[in-house]
Amino acid sequence: MxxxxxxxxxxxxxxxxxxxxxxxxxxxxxHRFHFTTDRPAHVYNASLILQKLTGSIPGDAGWDFxxxxxxxxxxxxxxxxxxxxxxxxxxxxxxxxxxxxxxxxxxxxxxxxxxxxxxxxxxxxxxxxxxxxxxxxxxxxxxxxxxxxxxxxxxxxxxxxxxxxxxxxxxxxxxxxxxxxxxxxxxxxxxxxxxxxxxxxxxxxxxxxxxxxxxxxxxxxxxxxxxxxxxxxxxxxxxxxxxxxxxxxxxxxxxxxxxxxxxxxxxxxxxxxxxxxxxxxxxxxxxxxxxxxxxxxxxxxxxxxxxxxxxxxxxxxxxxxxxxxxxxxxxxxxxxxxxxxxxxxxxxxxxxxxxxxxWIPFMVLPIMIMQQQIRGEEQERNNERMRACHAVAMRVIPGGSVAIVSFDWLGSHLPELAFADRNVLNLSNYEFINPHFPLRWSDSTMTARAAAPEHPLDVLEPWSNVPGTRLIAADHILVIGPPQDDAQRQALDLLRTSLRGTHPEEEGDGNYRLYSRANGQFNSETRISKASIGTARSVPFQK
Incomplete structure (x- = not known):
């Protein structure tokens, strides 16, 4: 040739x-936040592996290989x-x-x-x-x-x-x-x-x-x-x-x-x-x-x-x-x-x-371009959702713990990209109960969970992404998405009642609420939606 x-x-x-x-x-x-559903979870857990290998976390961090x-x-x-x-x-x-x-x-x-x-x-x-x-x-x-x-x-x-x-x-x-x-x-x-x-x-x-x-x-x-x-x-x-x-x-x-x-x-x-x-x-x-x-x-x-x-x-x-x-x-x-x-x-x-x-490239290239045009709108919408949730999750205190209550299964992993940057312990880490995953909860962590006293928030376990998650033990509770049905609305009401606060209902979707612990109690809520990135406001609980 x-x-x-x-x-x-x-x-x-x-x-x-x-x-x-x-x-x-x-x-x-x-887009900086190119969306795939499990992307944040993979990055977060990779950061835990890196911390474990480099010894940058305490030995009793709560998980093992x-x-x-x-x-x-x-x-x-x-x-x-x-x-x-x-x-x-x-x-x-x-x-x-x-x-x-x-x-x-x-x-x-x-x-x-x-x-x-x-x-x-x-x-x-x-x-x-x-x-x-x-x-x-x-x-x-x-x-x-x-x-x-x-x-x-x-x-x-x-x-x-x-x-x-x-x-x-x-x-x-x-x-x-x-x-x-x-x-x-x-x-x-x-x-x-x-x-x-x-x-x-x-x-x-x-x-x-x-x-x-x-x-x-x-x-x-x-x-x-x-x-x-x-x-x-x-x-x-x-x-x-x-x-x-x-x-x-x-x-x-x-x-x-x-x-x-x-x-x-x-x-x-x-x-x-x-x-x-x-x-x-x-x-x-x-x-x-x-x-x-x-x-x-x-x-x-x-x-x-x-x-x-x-x-x-x-x-x-x-x-x-x-x-x-x-x-x-x-x-x-x-x-x-x-x-x-x-x-x-x-x-x-x-x-x-x-x-x-x-003839192959003349047939393949137009197909690829049309594929991206068809998929582009949904991809861009998901990219923005990830960006919005990332902005909220970055308000979590570095080194703290967080539990997630998600009314949107597609968004349950979104905040974990920020958790990787904040060295946060995600108590709702689904991968840790997956037997095919490299990391797992330590035996001491599982024993402590089993011995913890009961709390009304324990009934929110189905929405916390991981069976056994103790929401009351977290430094932060992150609520993802507005409730979609009566059961989810009752769950959100229970969360607000248990945290001794009442707040107006969120409007639309793409909303994220972050409850933070202060002086041993949850006493504030940060409310951020896609439409209000950069203009977040803190609303104190009403006693």
Whole structure:
């Protein structure tokens, strides 16, 4: 590919890929508080991990490390590192850029491995790079997708250099990626193990059909792959033996095949669904083009069908795997993302001509721009909600404790971004009762909670985000959102009565109230809404 035409095609692909990257990550830089649902919780808990590791908090701070190697470590570890040079909003935005930009870059690297010519087909990932798990702030799973693609890249690299020197080092890299994949999320980790198993069976079957040639080399590579899996498998067994059990919750999914499209529809608009359909059409067109090219080149060599088998296995799991809900886990939605990735792997593995996929960026870039226009209004509204809640939460006394009463589940994590800056102990930290999380409440804290005397505010436990939260023990109580029904209004009245204060009702949504303790009693309330940022006023309790 030294002719001028091929050289120009390579540069055209690079420019188009760079444009796609700019469109993809642009919204992250449009607002300091780029909203994802669980973003504040991840940043807050990463700050606790950093404080624990650096010894900047007392030994009896109220929480400990989970004694078993749970998954969901990778995102928190990266955020803890990013919190060293960056402030909390910028640290999480850096992670957003890594997640959004890393997946296309990794897939492009895989495309360069799979065949000659510009990797136009890697551009097909752009419309799928922003999905519901990312919008929900499931950073560990999103990082798991990225590491999964890197794992596939490394495996094909090993396969392409099977007879070269340095194979041990390449398997060490593979083992490291599997450990990272385990520490990210179990769904892509499990599929990576399945990928290795199916790949080995596929090659063993092929060698049997070919009369048993190269069986010794195949056995040696299979044993090395098994050794590469051992460190991650040891962590998995350790976790399964030592983990606490968490009951499944949530309604069953009525239509499991609907899950194949649901992860890519961030808003419930017909235009959003149409754009997802256009994205799928682009992938199918590239797949059909590749199959046609493979048919025309069939005489030149055997067509690879392993990727097609993997897609079939993913679809079979989609059809048969029981769906269940746990802490942030909807198996079918995550498996849908893995399935779409495997389809793209299949597309990348098929042969292509030099300029046969030049149409892809001209189809993908308009889809991305329209996606952002459709999603932009809701994203901006959520960005402003996070900014408003952050302004209120920054009034919490540094080093104090706070309990959250949230009438809006979407906003229950919003103030935790500020808590990370204030070194605040969040008594409503839901992650601390999640058995799959790196930190947990210490035994002494749980004992103190159980021994505390009863108080009327204890009945507000369902709205405090964490069962067992003692609102009366907090230095601050932060109320998020106006009550939506009679039960929530009664809960707010009980809160005000228990704190011996009466206040006018809030109007509209997006309101936040902060009750602060003074001289051992709660005696003031700061009332701030989105419309009154910068003009907050304190209202004393009426005795």
């Amino acid at each position: 030294n002719d001028p035409f091929s050289y120009r095609l390579q540069w055209a692909e690079r420019v188009a890929f760079a444009l796609g990257m700019l469109v993809l990550v642009g919204p992250v830089f449009s 989970t004694p078993v190697p749970v998954p969901n470590w990778l995102g928190h570890a990266l955020l803890a590192l990013l919190l060293i040079p960056f402030e909390t909003p910028e640290a999480s935005k850096a992670l957003h850029v890594l997640i959004l930009a890393g997946l296309p870059i990794a897939l492009r690297a895989l495309a360069l491995q799979r065949g000659p010519g510009p990797p136009w087909r890697a551009h097909l990932i752009f419309p799928f790079a922003v999905h519901v798990p990312f919008a929900m702030g499931y950073y560990n799973f999103c990082l798991g997708l990225l590491v999964f693609v890197l794992f596939i890249c490394q495996w094909y690299h090993i396969e392409a250099h099977a007879n070269a020197t340095g194979s041990t080092r390449r398997y060490v890299v593979l083992a490291s990626l599997l450990v990272l994949l385990y520490l990210a999320h179990l769904v892509p980790f499990g599929f990576a193990l399945g990928w290795l198993g199916i790949h080995s069976l596929f090659h063993w079957a092929g060698q049997t059909c070919n009369g048993g040639t190269r069986r010794r080399e195949l056995l040696r590579s299979s044993l090395r792959a098994l050794c590469a899996c051992l460190p991650a498998l040891v962590l998995l067994v350790w976790y399964q033996v030592g983990q606490q059990r968490e009951e499944s919750w949530g309604p069953p999914t009525p239509d499991r095949w609907e899950q194949l499209s649901r992860p890519f529809q961030l808003v419930d608009f017909p235009a959003e669904r149409s754009l997802w359909g256009a994205s799928v059409l682009a992938v199918l067109m590239a797949l059909a083009q590749g199959l046609l090219s493979a048919h025309q080149q069939e005489r030149r060599g055997r067509i690879r069908v392993f990727e097609a088998v993997i897609v079939g296995v993913a679809l079979l799991l989609q059809a048969t795997l029981p769906n269940f809900w746990g802490k942030g886990i909807d198996i079918l939605m995550r498996l849908a993302l893995i399935t779409h990735l495997c389809v793209l792997f299949w597309v990348l593995a098929l042969p292509q001509r030099r300029s046969s996929s030049l």
